[in-house]
Amino acid sequence: MTTTPEIDDAAVRLSTAPEPVGPLRSRQLLAPLRRTWRQLTSMRTALQLLFLLALGAIPGGFLPQRSLNPVRVNEYKAQHPGLAPWLDRLSLFDVFAAPWFAAVYLLLFVSLAGCLVPRIRLHARALRKPPPQAPGTLTRLPVSGSWETDASVEEVLEAARRALRSGRWRAVRRGNAVSAEKGYLRETGNLIFHVSLVVLLVGIAVGAFYGFKGTVLVKEGTGFANAVLNFDDIHPGRRFTEGSLVPLHFTLDDFRATYGEDGKARTFDAKVRFAPNADAPLRPYDIRVNHPLHVGAAKVYLLGHGYAPRVVVRDVDGTVAFDQTVPCLPQDTKFVSNCTIKVPDTRGQQIAFDGVFTPTTVQDPATGRVTSTHPAAQSPALTVVGFRGDLGIDAGVPGSVYTLDRRRLTPIDSGKAHLLATGQSWQLPGGGSITFVDTTEWATFQVTQDPGKGIALLASCGIVLGLCLSLFIRRRRLWVRAVPAGDGTGTPRTVVEVGGLARTDPDTFAAEFEELTGRLREKIPPREADKE
Amino acid sequence: MAHLSDSLLFAAVVVYALAMLGFAGDQATRRARRVLAEPALRAAPSRVLAGAGGPPLTEPAVSPAPSREKGWAGSLALGLTALGWLIHLGSVVTRGIAADRLPWGNMYEFSCTAALVAVTGFLVLVARGKVDRGLGAFVMLPVVLYLGLAGTVLYTKVGPLVPALNSYWIKIHVAAAVTASGAFLLSGVIALLYLVRSRFDERTVAGSAIRFPVSLGRALPAAASLDRSAYVVIAFAFPVWTFAIIAGGIWAEAAWGRYWGWDPKETWSFITWVLYAGYLHARATAGWKGRKAAWVAVAAAVALIIDYYVVNIFVVGLHSYA
Numbered sequence: 001m002t003t004t005p006e007i008d009d010a011a012v013r014l015s016t017a018p019e020p021v022g023p024l025r026s027r028q029l030l031a032p033l034r035r036t037w038r039q040l041t042s043m044r045t046a047l048q049l050l051f052l053l054a055l056g057a058i059p060g061g062f063l064p065q066r067s068l069n070p071v072r073v074n075e076y077k078a079q080h081p082g083l084a085p086w087l088d089r090l091s092l093f094d095v096f097a098a099p100w101f102a103a104v105y106l107l108l109f110v111s112l113a114g115c116l117v118p119r120i121r122l123h124a125r126a127l128r129k130p131p132p133q134a135p136g137t138l139t140r141l142p143v144s145g146s147w148e149t150d151a152s153v154e155e156v157l158e159a160a161r162r163a164l165r166s167g168r169w170r171a172v173r174r175g176n177a178v179s180a181e182k183g184y185l186r187e188t189g190n191l192i193f194h195v196s197l198v199v200l201l202v203g204i205a206v207g208a209f210y211g212f213k214g215t216v217l218v219k220e221g222t223g224f225a226n227a228v229l230n231f232d233d234i235h236p237g238r239r240f241t242e243g244s245l246v247p248l249h250f251t252l253d254d255f256r257a258t259y260g261e262d263g264k265a266r267t268f269d270a271k272v273r274f275a276p277n278a279d280a281p282l283r284p285y286d287i288r289v290n291h292p293l294h295v296g297a298a299k300v301y302l303l304g305h306g307y308a309p310r311v312v313v314r315d316v317d318g319t320v321a322f323d324q325t326v327p328c329l330p331q332d333t334k335f336v337s338n339c340t341i342k343v344p345d346t347r348g349q350q351i352a353f354d355g356v357f358t359p360t361t362v363q364d365p366a367t368g369r370v371t372s373t374h375p376a377a378q379s380p381a382l383t384v385v386g387f388r389g390d391l392g393i394d395a396g397v398p399g400s401v402y403t404l405d406r407r408r409l410t411p412i413d414s415g416k417a418h419l420l421a422t423g424q425s426w427q428l429p430g431g432g433s434i435t436f437v438d439t440t441e442w443a444t445f446q447v448t449q450d451p452g453k454g455i456a457l458l459a460s461c462g463i464v465l466g467l468c469l470s471l472f473i474r475r476r477r478l479w480v481r482a483v484p485a486g487d488g489t490g491t492p493r494t495v496v497e498v499g500g501l502a503r504t505d506p507d508t509f510a511a512e513f514e515e516l517t518g519r520l521r522e523k524i525p526p527r528e529a530d531k532e
Numbered sequence: 533m534a535h536l537s538d539s540l541l542f543a544a545v546v547v548y549a550l551a552m553l554g555f556a557g558d559q560a561t562r563r564a565r566r567v568l569a570e571p572a573l574r575a576a577p578s579r580v581l582a583g584a585g586g587p588p589l590t591e592p593a594v595s596p597a598p599s600r601e602k603g604w605a606g607s608l609a610l611g612l613t614a615l616g617w618l619i620h621l622g623s624v625v626t627r628g629i630a631a632d633r634l635p636w637g638n639m640y641e642f643s644c645t646a647a648l649v650a651v652t653g654f655l656v657l658v659a660r661g662k663v664d665r666g667l668g669a670f671v672m673l674p675v676v677l678y679l680g681l682a683g684t685v686l687y688t689k690v691g692p693l694v695p696a697l698n699s700y701w702i703k704i705h706v707a708a709a710v711t712a713s714g715a716f717l718l719s720g721v722i723a724l725l726y727l728v729r730s731r732f733d734e735r736t737v738a739g740s741a742i743r744f745p746v747s748l749g750r751a752l753p754a755a756a757s758l759d760r761s762a763y764v765v766i767a768f769a770f771p772v773w774t775f776a777i778i779a780g781g782i783w784a785e786a787a788w789g790r791y792w793g794w795d796p797k798e799t800w801s802f803i804t805w806v807l808y809a810g811y812l813h814a815r816a817t818a819g820w821k822g823r824k825a826a827w828v829a830v831a832a833a834v835a836l837i838i839d840y841y842v843v844n845i846f847v848v849g850l851h852s853y854a
């Protein structure tokens with residue numbers, strides 16, 4: 001491989017990519033700092049950081065992550081008691097919140113910024129500057145041609161400049177040549193792409209700091225008002241303030257899921273009535289998957305659903321001690337669901353039930369085991385085990401509504417399970433009864449506010465636009481030189497030299513060059529004698 | 533209609549397999565001719581356009597003319613590929629009609645469509661003279677294996693979609709993802725072939741022993757042209773992939789309430805994206821050009837395969853549909 005000295009000059013550099021690190025001549029004190037900075041902003045370091053980023057994300061793609069599914073993280077820890085604590089120490093269950101992951105991407109973005117700023121400056125200068133002077137010998141460029149003409153040097157250059165300008169080249173006279181360049185948008189696109197990446201990071205950060213996410217379970221016939229206290233689970237950003245919550249409220253009138261024969265879900269549909277604030281009238285809306293409710297800056301999504309059987313419990317004297325719909329938590333795809341019924345207000349001991357709700361109930365005649373064969377409520381049943389004693393909810397210790405504290409409870413009927421179909425009752429030994437009245441449903445909703453979303457979307461548009469420009473636009477340069485020839489007697493003779501250079505896709509450029517020289521030959525006709 | 537689609541896919545695989553044999557036969561005859569005409573092998577020359585600092589403008593010489601000799605076996609194979617492509621297209625279309633939706637709803641359908649994109653890409657590149665058809669055997673072999681696997685292991689009966697997939701964004705997000713995946717898989721094959729060929733060239737120049745699989749390099753187009761082809765395909769697929777991820781984010785925002793959540797599928801799409809971004813930069817960075825960059829392209833294709841198959845089958849996440 002040899003380098004041709006004639007074209008080895010600035011004119012043929014088509015990129016504003018940073019030059020490799022040269023010898024340092026700065027003052028002793030700053031030298032190490034400068035060296036570090038240059039190293040960090042070099043392409044090689046950026047590449048290494050990029051690969052490190054990919055490598056670092058891999059455990060996040062294979063190991064369960066706390067942010068997604070804390071239950072599965074605990075399962076994993078139980079299964080791998082030796083390994084898991086080490087993984088946890090390395091933040092491998094929280095990869096995307098880990099300090100080392102943040103270090104990699106922040107370094108990458110610093111490196112990017114350090115590279116971008118000078119490139120933007122260089123490109124801005126290149127946009128204002130005329131295309132560079134022609135290199136020494138045009139015929140040594142990748143594509144070139146020459147011919148003689150009767151036109152004068154002045155005529156040749158003017159014609160060439162006009163022809164190139166009409167082809168939307170940036171063309172200027174420089175000495176005895178016309179310098180032309182095209183495809184500045186390539187670098188512009190490149191810069192838009194990288195700047196957009198930085199903007200995207202800003203959008204993500206805004207969302208993480210000022211955003212809010214909360215989930216809530218709502219039973220049919222009940223309502224929800226958007227306030228931090230009303231959620232079952234919240235994920236506020238670090239800078240989020242309650243005042244920025246949209247004051248919406250809604251009531252769930254009806255939830256409906258439809259399923260195919262195979263038990264796979266077809267549609268989920270939550271019919272709500274909502275109002276954007278306390279004074280506004282209620283308006284109906286269908287919240288479905290892919291069809292959230294928009295209220296101002298907030299969006300309400302349908303997340304999940306389940307069954308809430310209506311249960312009536314009667315006291316020893318026959319008065320109703322409990323009449324509620326009980327949300328049951330689904331355990332599998334056929335919606336076998338766990339229910340907990342607590343009846344604190346009784347005349348005697350407090351009563352509680354552990355129940356299993358099955359929407360399409362099948363009982364094994366041999367073992368008596370109850371399961372569900374379909375997620376739809378085709379033949380719902382509630383199987384309960386009863387308890388009497390102290391529920392432990394008066395002690396002031398917070399407990400989950402979904403679990404029973406059995407320490408001070410004794411099973412009723414030796415802990416035997418009783419299956420209740422719709423409308424059936426179980427007369428408890430020692431008085432009282434439980435009745436499974438009918439089946440209602442519940443749905444979980446997520447309320448989200450992400451103020452960084454718009455920024456991220458804008459940045460994404462910039463990313464795609466910038467990429468397309470930087471990958472599909474070709475930057476190329478072309479020079480036309482006119483040199484007087486002959487002895488100065490008779491008609492003036494001029495040698496026209498044309499040379500071009502493209503950094504990418506030389507095949508396409510060669511074709512374009514052919515076509516261009518063809519057009520130039522029409523404008524600057526070769527001497528009769530030269531015509532073939 | 534569903535049966536028709538299955539039969540058409542089977543027919544397409546058979547025709548592709550025949551095309552592969554044709555390409556292989558073409559290689560054999562071409563090699564025989566080449567050996568007779570010119571026993572010495574030239575190392576792929578390249579010339580330097582300029583190099584005043586910055587990434588030197590090394591431009592691979594436009595390959596020692598990807599020998600344009602047209603053997604009858606090659607033409608037949610190319611014809612068979614085109615015929616197979618038509619049948620394959622028919623299979624995908626009838627599948628869509630049978631399901632009454634776009635045929636991208638599960639892994640089987642996605643794989644069939646991705647393979648269709650890969651073959652389309654190959655045919656377009658050959659027609660535009662960007663890729664030597666001598667590559668045919670090496671492209672058709674993975675396509676046949678891939679479709680064979682899709683038709684047996686991943687096969688799923690026609691069915692409607694789960695609710696989360698029921699959105700017009702599926703058309704946009706999955707169309708982009710399937711296009712980019714097909715092209716990326718094609719580029720992965722070409723990058724592997726480049727690695728073989730460049731190793732072959734190196735050993736030939738050094739005069740060292742050449743064993744399988746490096747010996748396959750003899751039948752391949754010049755290294756520089758393979759490198760170019762891989763780049764052309766990736767440069768096309770990368771923005772499409774980027775768009776697919778963004779469209780996925782918009783869809784996720786509507787379906788799950790966040791545009792990005794590091795779900796395993798999202799994580800692996802991100803890894804794939806970063807690796808291809810790395811490839812594009814590596815190709816322009818001194819010390820990373822050539823074989824190192826090609827390895828990055830291969831690694832990225834592996835990440836893509838993990839993204840689609842391993843994540844869907846073994847990792848629990850929101851994208852576990854099929």
